[in-house]
Amino acid sequence: MGEIIDNPRLREQRFVFSDRHDAGKQLGAFIRTLPAIRDPLVLAIPAGGVPVGKEVALALGAPLSLAIVRKIRIPGTTESGFGAVTWDGQVLINEELRDALGLSATDVDHAIAETRKNVGDRVTRFTGTRAVPEPAGKTVILTDDGLASGFTMLSAIQSVRHKNPARIIVAVPTASATSAGLVSRHVDQLVCLNIRSSRMFAVADAYAAWYDLDDREVLEELAGVP
Known part of the structure; x- marks a missing residue:
């Protein structure tokens, strides 16, 4: 610790x-x-x-x-998330919350894909051609x-x-x-x-x-x- x-x-x-x-x-x-x-x-x-x-x-x-990190939003919400995607494509899922929400594999995959696109757009917008x-x-x-x-x-x-x-x-x-x-x-x-x-x-x-x-x-x- x-x-x-x-x-x-x-x-x-x-x-x-x-x-x-x-x-x-x-x-x-x-x-x-x-x-x-x-x-x-x-x-x-x-x-x-x-x-x-x-x-x-x-x-x-x-x-x-x-x-650059974005929440993987819970379907039907605008703020709450059950995971996150980072600027280099890493995905972290709150497994306990996902299970509690009863999200299907299709729901999860769709939400991750949507978030990856959002992150990619923000990387381009904020960093342009500058490498991290x-x-x-x-x-x-x-x-x-x-x-x-x-x-x-x-x-x-x-x-x-x-x-x-x-x-x-x-x-x-x-x-x-x-x-x-x-x-x-x-x-x-x-x-x-x-x-x-x-x-x-x-x-x-x-x-x-x-x-x-x-x-x-x-x-x-x-x-x-x-």
Whole structure:
């Protein structure tokens, strides 16, 4: 199990960040107080993780790229998922949830195929012809704007793990206590400023200003990034 590092002064608090950029700046400054990270590479999960990851990368003087992950949506819903597909085609299924939903093999295959296409479209839209930097031998820092269930982050971790990084660190502004414990078991270190144990946990509750970023805003965030 990886080490969990949080800020005790922010435990259980709500509305501790003004917005995602503020959260990323605070997170980057906090990481700089920890032992130096060798050869870091920041991979941000779009959309909300991009402004956070951008600020962390700036604080560490590290390159920034994307870890594009999409939920495999439960048929008939717009938000809930029973798995995820990553930028390199890896698929992670929540087997327990799939069984509980009674999804057929046809339902699952169709949902995966639809999600793969969506991921491919987003990779083209956000990265163009730029290749994702090679994680091998680097300290990969995966960022998002928070961890609710943690399942999307687990999918990203699985993909990075196959590429032989020296270390994997998850760095997020906020997380539920449950997801922090779950995700930390799969990485070398989890850094989270604001951990909350509320049963009604919502990532948005850590932010005074919260809204969903659209693709245009993600591209604007990435403009000018080397």
